[in-house]
Amino acid sequence: MLRTLADLFDAMETLSDQLYQSRLAALRACRPLVHCITNDVVQEMTANVLLAAGASPAMIVAPEEAADFAAVASVVLINVGTLRADLVRAMRLAIESAKAHDKPWVLDPVAAGLLPWRDAQLAELLRFGPAAIRGNGSEIRALAGLGSGGRGVDSTEDSEAALEAAGHLARLHGCVVCVTGATDFITDGERVLSVGGGSETATRVVGTGCSLSALAAAFIAASPGQRTEAVAAACMMAKKAAEAAAAQAQGPGSFRTAYIDALSR
Amino acid sequence: MLRTLADLFDAMETLSDQLYQSRLAALRACRPLVHCITNDVVQEMTANVLLAAGASPAMIVAPEEAADFAAVASVVLINVGTLRADLVRAMRLAIESAKAHDKPWVLDPVAAGLLPWRDAQLAELLRFGPAAIRGNGSEIRALAGLGSGGRGVDSTEDSEAALEAAGHLARLHGCVVCVTGATDFITDGERVLSVGGGSETATRVVGTGCSLSALAAAFIAASPGQRTEAVAAACMMAKKAAEAAAAQAQGPGSFRTAYIDALSR
Amino acid sequence: MLRTLADLFDAMETLSDQLYQSRLAALRACRPLVHCITNDVVQEMTANVLLAAGASPAMIVAPEEAADFAAVASVVLINVGTLRADLVRAMRLAIESAKAHDKPWVLDPVAAGLLPWRDAQLAELLRFGPAAIRGNGSEIRALAGLGSGGRGVDSTEDSEAALEAAGHLARLHGCVVCVTGATDFITDGERVLSVGGGSETATRVVGTGCSLSALAAAFIAASPGQRTEAVAAACMMAKKAAEAAAAQAQGPGSFRTAYIDALSR
Numbered sequence: 001m002l003r004t005l006a007d008l009f010d011a012m013e014t015l016s017d018q019l020y021q022s023r024l025a026a027l028r029a030c031r032p033l034v035h036c037i038t039n040d041v042v043q044e045m046t047a048n049v050l051l052a053a054g055a056s057p058a059m060i061v062a063p064e065e066a067a068d069f070a071a072v073a074s075v076v077l078i079n080v081g082t083l084r085a086d087l088v089r090a091m092r093l094a095i096e097s098a099k100a101h102d103k104p105w106v107l108d109p110v111a112a113g114l115l116p117w118r119d120a121q122l123a124e125l126l127r128f129g130p131a132a133i134r135g136n137g138s139e140i141r142a143l144a145g146l147g148s149g150g151r152g153v154d155s156t157e158d159s160e161a162a163l164e165a166a167g168h169l170a171r172l173h174g175c176v177v178c179v180t181g182a183t184d185f186i187t188d189g190e191r192v193l194s195v196g197g198g199s200e201t202a203t204r205v206v207g208t209g210c211s212l213s214a215l216a217a218a219f220i221a222a223s224p225g226q227r228t229e230a231v232a233a234a235c236m237m238a239k240k241a242a243e244a245a246a247a248q249a250q251g252p253g254s255f256r257t258a259y260i261d262a263l264s265r
Numbered sequence: 266m267l268r269t270l271a272d273l274f275d276a277m278e279t280l281s282d283q284l285y286q287s288r289l290a291a292l293r294a295c296r297p298l299v300h301c302i303t304n305d306v307v308q309e310m311t312a313n314v315l316l317a318a319g320a321s322p323a324m325i326v327a328p329e330e331a332a333d334f335a336a337v338a339s340v341v342l343i344n345v346g347t348l349r350a351d352l353v354r355a356m357r358l359a360i361e362s363a364k365a366h367d368k369p370w371v372l373d374p375v376a377a378g379l380l381p382w383r384d385a386q387l388a389e390l391l392r393f394g395p396a397a398i399r400g401n402g403s404e405i406r407a408l409a410g411l412g413s414g415g416r417g418v419d420s421t422e423d424s425e426a427a428l429e430a431a432g433h434l435a436r437l438h439g440c441v442v443c444v445t446g447a448t449d450f451i452t453d454g455e456r457v458l459s460v461g462g463g464s465e466t467a468t469r470v471v472g473t474g475c476s477l478s479a480l481a482a483a484f485i486a487a488s489p490g491q492r493t494e495a496v497a498a499a500c501m502m503a504k505k506a507a508e509a510a511a512a513q514a515q516g517p518g519s520f521r522t523a524y525i526d527a528l529s530r
Numbered sequence: 531m532l533r534t535l536a537d538l539f540d541a542m543e544t545l546s547d548q549l550y551q552s553r554l555a556a557l558r559a560c561r562p563l564v565h566c567i568t569n570d571v572v573q574e575m576t577a578n579v580l581l582a583a584g585a586s587p588a589m590i591v592a593p594e595e596a597a598d599f600a601a602v603a604s605v606v607l608i609n610v611g612t613l614r615a616d617l618v619r620a621m622r623l624a625i626e627s628a629k630a631h632d633k634p635w636v637l638d639p640v641a642a643g644l645l646p647w648r649d650a651q652l653a654e655l656l657r658f659g660p661a662a663i664r665g666n667g668s669e670i671r672a673l674a675g676l677g678s679g680g681r682g683v684d685s686t687e688d689s690e691a692a693l694e695a696a697g698h699l700a701r702l703h704g705c706v707v708c709v710t711g712a713t714d715f716i717t718d719g720e721r722v723l724s725v726g727g728g729s730e731t732a733t734r735v736v737g738t739g740c741s742l743s744a745l746a747a748a749f750i751a752a753s754p755g756q757r758t759e760a761v762a763a764a765c766m767m768a769k770k771a772a773e774a775a776a777a778q779a780q781g782p783g784s785f786r787t788a789y790i791d792a793l794s795r
Contacts, residue, residue: 033417041573041589043306047471052517057471058417059306062349064382072379073417084592084616086349114602117594152563152588152603204794206577206587251791252582261516264469298682308571312736317782322736323682324571327614329647337644338682351614526781529734 005164012192015232023223023233028054032221035073035098036214037061037091039081039110045207045256046077046214052263053237055218066090067097070105074221077214078125079108080118081153088121095128104131104220104227108213113142113149131220132176132231133169134213137162140179144169154203159185163192176227178216180209184235186228193232198239199246201255208259212238237263270429277457280497288488288498293319297486300338300363301479302326302356304346304375310472310521311342311479317528318502320483331355332362339486342479343390344373345383346418353386360393369396369485369492373478378407378414396485397441397496398434399478402427405444409434419468424450428457441492443481445474449500451493458497463504464511466520473524477503502528535694542722545762553753553763558584562751565603565628566744567591567621569611569640575737575786576607576744582793583767585748596620597627604751607744608655609638610648611683618651625658634661634750634757638743643672643679661750662706662761663699664743667692670709674699684733689715693722706757708746710739714765716758723762728769729776731785738789742768767793 033056038046043059050057060069063086070076076098078091098105107130109122122143135143137157138150144165150156159181170177171189178186184195202208212234219230219237241262242255249255298321303311308324315322325334328351335341341363343356363370372395374387387408400408402422403415409430415421424446435442435454443451449460467473477499484495484502506527507520514520563586568576573589580587590599593616600606606628608621628635637660639652652673665673667687668680674695680686689711700707701719708716714725732738742764749760749767771792772785779785 035417039589040305040570040591041577044309044471044574047306048517048521051469051471056417056419058376059304059347060376060380061305061347062382064350065348065380068380068382069417082589082591083595085594111588111590115590115595115598117592117598152565152586152599154586204581206574206581249791250788251794252578253787253790253794256578256790257518257522257787258515260518260521261514264516264518300682305570309574309736312571313782313786316734316736321682321684323641324569324612325641325645326570326612327647329615330613330645333645333647522783522787523780525783525786526779529781529783 008163008167008187008192012194015193015195015229015236019229020233020236023219023230024237027219027222030222031056032074032218033058034075034077034214034218035060035070035094036077037066037087037094038077038079038210041081042207042210046211048260049211049263050214050218052260053215053218061087061090063089063093066094070094070097070103071101073103075103075217076105077217078105079110079210079213080122081110081210083118083121091125095125099128106130106132106134106213106217106220108210109133109135109139109143110210111149111153112139113147126173129173130175131227132178132216134178134180134216136209137179137181140169140177141165155181159183176231178231178235180212180235186232186235188228191228193228195232195235195239197243199242201246201249201252202242204252205256273428273432273452273457277459280458280460280494280501284494285498285501288484288495289502292484292487295487296321297339297483298323299340299342299479299483299486300325300335300359301342302331302352302359303342303344303475303479306346307472307475311476313525314476314528315479315483317525318480318483326352326355328354328358331359335359335362335368336366338368340368340482341370342482343370344375344475344478345387346375346475348383348386356390360390364393371395371397371399371478371482371485373475374398374400374404374408375475376414376418377404378412391438394438395440396492397443397481399443399445399481401474402444402446405434405442406430420446424448441496443496443500445477445500451497451500453493456493458493460497460500460504462508464507466511466514466517467507469517470521538693538697538717538722542724545723545725545759545766549759550763550766553749553760554767557749557752560752561586562604562748563588564744564748565590565600565606565624567596567617567624568607568609568740571611572737572740576741578790579741579793580744580748582790583745583748591617591620593619593623596624600624600627600633601631603633605633605747606635607747608635609640609740609743610652611640611740613648613651621655625655629658636660636662636664636743636747636750638740639663639665639669639673640740641679641683642669643677656703659703660705661757662708662746664708664710664746666739667709667711670699670707671695685711689713706761708761708765710742710765716762716765718758721758723758725762725765725769727773729772731776731779731782732772734782735786
């Protein structure tokens with residue numbers, strides 16, 4: 001079992017391009033229906049990223065119908081960015097329904113470790129066994145009980161510094177944990193995949209991280225038996241699209257446009 | 266009276282370019298104030314589409330002020346995408362106020378036929394006599410009681426297959442029904458206008474459909490005596506803009522940008 | 531004391547380019563964390579404008595955590611566009627916390643003067659002493675008790691006509707008041723700075739005004755001792771970016787993209 005940072009680094013693998021292409025083909029073949037209960041800032045970006053990549057997004061947020069929709073969706077994405085009490089109720093109902101219908105759910109713990117109420121909600125949600133968690137270094141460390149959060153929604157830790165926390169969190173909850181940064185790391189507590197590349201400009205466009213969590217959910221739905229590879233494939237798709245976008249962008253505005261274009265190819 | 270699909274096809278007309286130009290000129294002359302109670306995913310897209318086309322959007326959503334604003338707006342748009350109980354209250358109050366002040370309202374029944382709570386709210390809203398309904402094939406069939414909904418927010422039916430349902434719904438509620446797809450059909454139950462063209466890429470950009478409903482509301486406000494033509498003009502404007510956007514776009518990201526540019530011309 | 535419009539015009543200054551550059555350098559050096567409780571339509575635009583300019587946005591909206599976050603943020607932005615009762619509670623808690631921790635807050639009084647419930651909430655919020663208020667001519671006149679609001683969210687008054695109201699409002703609340711339009715005026719009731727330039731296309735892109743209020747908040751956080759200059763610097767940054775965007779845009783869609791690119795330079 002990988003318990004130390006040295007173990008994790010020794011075990012590091014990269015995702016082959018062939019495996020990436022096969023997971024992407026699976027995504028586009030099944031066009032998973034992603035039930036998103038996400039934050040208000042990134043709703044459009046999340047929907048457009050999923051559509052460009054080849055998935056089908058749907059934002060159903062009322063407690064009165066969240067469970068019904070999770071039952072027919074392929075996967076549920078939970079993002080706590082602009083959390084409110086009514087959204088927490090909808091999230092709980094969607095997750096319970098997903099579990100009851102053997103559908104996976106993915107957690108994006110935005111700003112974990114900064115605010116007591118949010119952390120209490122996250123602790124409750126985590127009891128329902130997510131298939132994957134995707135966050136930045138500060139969020140993953142905070143969720144593992146090893147740090148006190150970043151600066152607002154931005155990380156104050158790089159992804160490498162959070163790798164040990166990611167491994168711990170993965171073993172604790174029996175899920176895939178993805179910590180993103182200059183290099184993305186994806187681990188199930190036994191294996192570690194790393195994905196490099198990308199562009200620093202992505203950090204200046206709101207929703208690139210949040211929509212990557214949605215993309216990870218879509219890939220998991222399309223490749224249920226290979227969750228670690230599925231999440232790594234989502235990271236690789238985002239990194240490749242960011243590189244393509246950076247090559248033609250004049251700034252974060254045109255980067256966003258080119259990023260969505262690139263995801264559609 | 267057009268009761269069968271054959272009747273509807275026999276009655277099919279197209280909107281002349283001259284009539285389109287005159288309805289667009291009317292829109293830009295009166296710059297209608299469109300009170301939008303719409304879903305969280307498409308708020309910005311809806312506002313930018315209305316602004317580009319020459320209308321004035323305003324999103325006023327609190328039950329405490331929805332009625333007051335509907336009274337001064339030119340038209341009310343109701344879109345149930347991310348429906349919540351508090352939004353339903355605001356919608357009811359806005360619609361009742363619109364009716365009391367002789368203002369039209371337009372319904373976008375996102376995801377009709379999929380979820381019982383949503384369908385119950387839609388049934389209630391329909392009792393207040395919309396001026397027009399705009400949806401995809403699955404939504405229009407579901408609303409007419411002839412189908413059980415699409416796949417999430419996407420249609421599983423083409424617009425042609427829903428034309429009979431559109432005619433039925435139009436007669437039932439005494440309103441214009443617009444079913445959009447590769448070809449858009451607009452009917453009041455007596456006449457049918459068809460609008461072709463457009464681009465398939467529009468289906469991969471979130472909010473193109475929802476913002477078309479808002480555009481239909483704006484055209485209705487500017488051409489109160491010609492509601493069928495007004496809705497057809499909105500569809501033609503969207504189809505033309507989609508064609509222009511597709512001609513220069515590299516993917517759905519740049520399509521969205523070019524689509525809004527094209528609407529402003 | 532500047533009491534008449536003639537006094538205000540006589541006192542008019544412009545912001546030197548040197549002072550602008552120094553305030554921008556201060557912004558980028560301290561990367562202020564802007565706690566935004568803003569309207570649903572402009573959330574993404576606001577976040578992307580702040581990120582492009584060099585600030586760090588965070589949207590924390592639950593009453594359960596708004597006070598905790600305001601305590602650690604650099605500044606709080608309050609925008610009442612899509613006001614709802616739960617948001618009012620969160621705003622009150624964030625503002626009280628900001629005051630308790632000596633953090634400034636900025637008010638964007640969207641659609642002031644049109645709707646009684648909104649005006650009552652605005653009156654309550656104003657009692658908590660904002661550092662600055664940014665609005666269009668109609669909103670500033672309404673807030674000063676001198677007008678009855680614009681047309682929806684659009685102004686029916688130019689910024690010049692509202693200058694006297696701005697001076698009155700600034701003295702009444704001991705804050706900076708910024709009235710934007712073809713020319714922006716920024717006054718503390720004693721001095722008046724004017725910022726010209728920009729592009730008319732900005733009025734056809736949703737969120738340019740709302741995100742300018744957020745930018746003003748960021749500049750104030752970075753230049754606490756020079757609030758009038760800080761707000762004028764935000765206006766100048768927006769005007770310059772609008773000019774650069776207009777020079778290359780084909781319409782409001784590409785203007786929005788180029789505007790965010792320009793802010794990042």
